[in-house]
Amino acid sequence: MQTATIDPTVLEKWDQEYIWHPFTQMQQYQQEKPLIIERGEGSYLYDIYGNKYLDGVSSLWVTVHGHCHPRINRAIIRQLEKVAHSTLLGLSNVPAILLAQRLVQMAPAGLSKVFYSDSGATAVEIAIKMAYQYWQQQGNEQYRHKKKFLCLQLAYHGDTIGAVSVGGIDTFHRIFAPLLFETITAPAPYCYRCPWQQEKSNCRRECLQELEKIIKKHQHELAAMIMEPLVQGAAGMIVSPPGYLRRARELCRQYNLLFIADEVATGFGRTGKMFACQHEEVSPDILCLAKGITGGYLPLAATLTTEEIFRAFLGRPEEGRTFYHGHTYTGNPLACAAALASLDLFEQSGLLQELPEKAAFLSGELAKFYSLPHVGDVRQKGLMVGIELVLDRTSKEPYPPGAQIGHRVILAARQKGLILRPLGHVIVLMPVLTMSIDELRQILEITYQSIAGVTGE
Numbered sequence: 001m002q003t004a005t006i007d008p009t010v011l012e013k014w015d016q017e018y019i020w021h022p023f024t025q026m027q028q029y030q031q032e033k034p035l036i037i038e039r040g041e042g043s044y045l046y047d048i049y050g051n052k053y054l055d056g057v058s059s060l061w062v063t064v065h066g067h068c069h070p071r072i073n074r075a076i077i078r079q080l081e082k083v084a085h086s087t088l089l090g091l092s093n094v095p096a097i098l099l100a101q102r103l104v105q106m107a108p109a110g111l112s113k114v115f116y117s118d119s120g121a122t123a124v125e126i127a128i129k130m131a132y133q134y135w136q137q138q139g140n141e142q143y144r145h146k147k148k149f150l151c152l153q154l155a156y157h158g159d160t161i162g163a164v165s166v167g168g169i170d171t172f173h174r175i176f177a178p179l180l181f182e183t184i185t186a187p188a189p190y191c192y193r194c195p196w197q198q199e200k201s202n203c204r205r206e207c208l209q210e211l212e213k214i215i216k217k218h219q220h221e222l223a224a225m226i227m228e229p230l231v232q233g234a235a236g237m238i239v240s241p242p243g244y245l246r247r248a249r250e251l252c253r254q255y256n257l258l259f260i261a262d263e264v265a266t267g268f269g270r271t272g273k274m275f276a277c278q279h280e281e282v283s284p285d286i287l288c289l290a291k292g293i294t295g296g297y298l299p300l301a302a303t304l305t306t307e308e309i310f311r312a313f314l315g316r317p318e319e320g321r322t323f324y325h326g327h328t329y330t331g332n333p334l335a336c337a338a339a340l341a342s343l344d345l346f347e348q349s350g351l352l353q354e355l356p357e358k359a360a361f362l363s364g365e366l367a368k369f370y371s372l373p374h375v376g377d378v379r380q381k382g383l384m385v386g387i388e389l390v391l392d393r394t395s396k397e398p399y400p401p402g403a404q405i406g407h408r409v410i411l412a413a414r415q416k417g418l419i420l421r422p423l424g425h426v427i428v429l430m431p432v433l434t435m436s437i438d439e440l441r442q443i444l445e446i447t448y449q450s451i452a453g454v455t456g457e
Contacts, residue, residue, distance in 0.1 A: 008048040011036055020428050028407075035414065040067025043435045044160045044421060055194070056413070056420045056443050057430045061233070065345050066434045072295050075341035088116060088331035095336035098301035099225055102343055103302060108283040111304040115323075116331040120264030120290035120438035121158025123301035127260045127286045128162045129325055130305060131224040133200045134258070137321055142220070146257070150225040151214065153188040156234030157226060157262050166226050169234060171424070184218050186211045188232060189240040190279060191390065192377040193396065200241075208247050215255045224258035224285070225251075228277035230381055236426035237386025239379045258285040260308075264301070265384075268292030269346070269433050272355045272382035281448040285309060290292035295342035338353075351433060359383060361437055362429075372448070374455040385429035389451065399425045405454065412450035418443060427451065 016030050038048045043066055045053050055063060058401040071198050079095060086093055100114035115130075117123055128149065135146040143145065151157075151166040158164070159172075165180040168188075173180075187195050189207045196206040215222065229245050232238040261284035266276035273279055277287070279427065286309070290301035315321035329335075346352060359382050369375045369387055376390035389405050391397045399405040406422025413420050422428060431443055 005417075008036070010050055032411075035419075041067040042068075043432045043439050051417075053417050053419045054435075054439060054443055054446075056418050056433055056447070057428060058292075058432050059296055060291075060295075060421070062291045062428045063432045064268055064292045064342060064434070065295050065349075065351070066432055067296075069295065069345070070107075071345055072297055072338050072341045075337045076297065076334055079337035080376070082333070084334055085329060085332050087328075089326055093331060093333045095333045095338070095340060096331035099336045099339050099343075100302075102340065103190035103289070103304060106343075107287060107304055108275060108277050110283045110306050111287055111307050112307045112396050113310045115303045115305070115325075116336075117301045117303065117327050118299045118329055119158070119301050120288065121160045121163045121265060122260075122327060123290050123303045124163040124166070124260075124262055125160045126303040126325055127226070127262075127288050127305075128166065128224075130286060130309060130323065131258045131260065132302070132414060133323065134309050135223050135331040137312045145221050146223045148182065148184055148218065148221045150184045150186060150218070150222050150257070152227055152232065153185050154190065154232055154235035154238065155188070155226070155228065156232070160265075172234075172248040184214060184222065186214050188235065188236075188238060190238050191241060192379070197280045203241065205241065205243075205247075208244060211248060212251055215251050215257070219255040219257065219405075222255075224260050224450070226260040226262060228264075229266055229282065230271055230279060231266055231276065231384050233421060236388060236423050237379045237381075237384055237428060239381050243280065245277070245282055249280075249282045249284070252285075260284060260286045260288065262288045264288055264290045266381075268342075269352055269355060270382055270384050270430070272359050274346070274352060274353075276381075292336055293342070294338040295345070297338040297342075298332070298335040299329070300332065300339055307383070349434075355382060355433065358435070358437065358440060361440060362444070365441070369448060369451070372451055372455065375451065383429075383431055383433060386423070387429070387447070387451070388426040389427065389455065390426045408454045409447075409450045412454050413446050416446045416450065418446040418450075420447065 012034050015034050017252040036048045037045050039046050045055050080279050103114055115126055137142045142423055149166050153168045157166050164173050164176055166183055187207050187210055230240055249259050261277050263275055267289050285306055287304040294300050313321050313323050366378045369378050376393050376396055377388040379386040391399050405425050409427055410420040410422050
């Protein structure tokens, strides 16, 4: 059955009748008119009525080169004519090999092995299990105690049980607390709501001092620290102060725990460089990638690690050192072909070289949002933006959850031709990286008007 032959109102009815949407309060959703996307082109998405929308969140932070890019389309079709899938368990395939070699070449120094999976959460789950098993196989009795993980408050690393265990957003994670393993948490570097009541102008990096105290106290039991480099995405685009990432890496090395960089959201140009770690010349022990890895076309993830960690898993079969983890579609040839085409576009289009100009344009225009009384903080790193709305700017009092302020703003933006998705009371802008300056200007103008309209300004 072709969608062109189905009445749009029937699709809307079936959507509400049959689909349970993720991170969506379905009672509220079923009371609203659904937005159903039929096609995409460049920076735009089109619904089943033909309405056109700027994709202001890159279809959940994944679209890099625009929708329906002919180069990536052709790469997928060429691979489809060869083979759609074959297992990576004990076998290999050509695109997976070529992509692994490319990822190792471009990743931070020291990373030499690639373990594929399907999503950001699985990339993190793999990193956690690798780090745990690494220490258990060191042959040193004192390392057998290194079983815990250090994570940051307000962290988000995915929705599988291990990834939730190292997460820290109560709204998402509280209900699952009985299922989770114990972790150790450190304060998030949330400058706008600093726990020490410091302003940026007089900050003494108390968050880093506290981080060192925690690591020093628990070094004997910590297997690894995991963090999102530079930007805690789902926490509301919290941008860490300069030097925080580098110092966290140094502390992990100093106190002998592994450092896991979760670049699922920040990787592939989002912060202005290919990887966020490159801003502070950090090389992690384990790097988690997903989202933009295929340019936003197919599910794929990769967990990169060092030769030292890889060698801890080598041995005879009977020694039990094998990493017993895998996914059915690991290293899927279609997804790897899309990723290779995306990397080719990065190299040939000069996209990374264009990003500083776009980031500077955003920075200049975002300053105007402070003229809106209910904008408390504007955070930006590259093309990742968070606009935190507050009930009272002086006290920084947030809007109550029942106000649904973020949801109301994105509905207003939708009426003006822009698709956004909020994080509570934080409006997120995550534009397609290839957007023009004019398209970025439209996003900012619509967002400004929508905030002003909803907050009554």
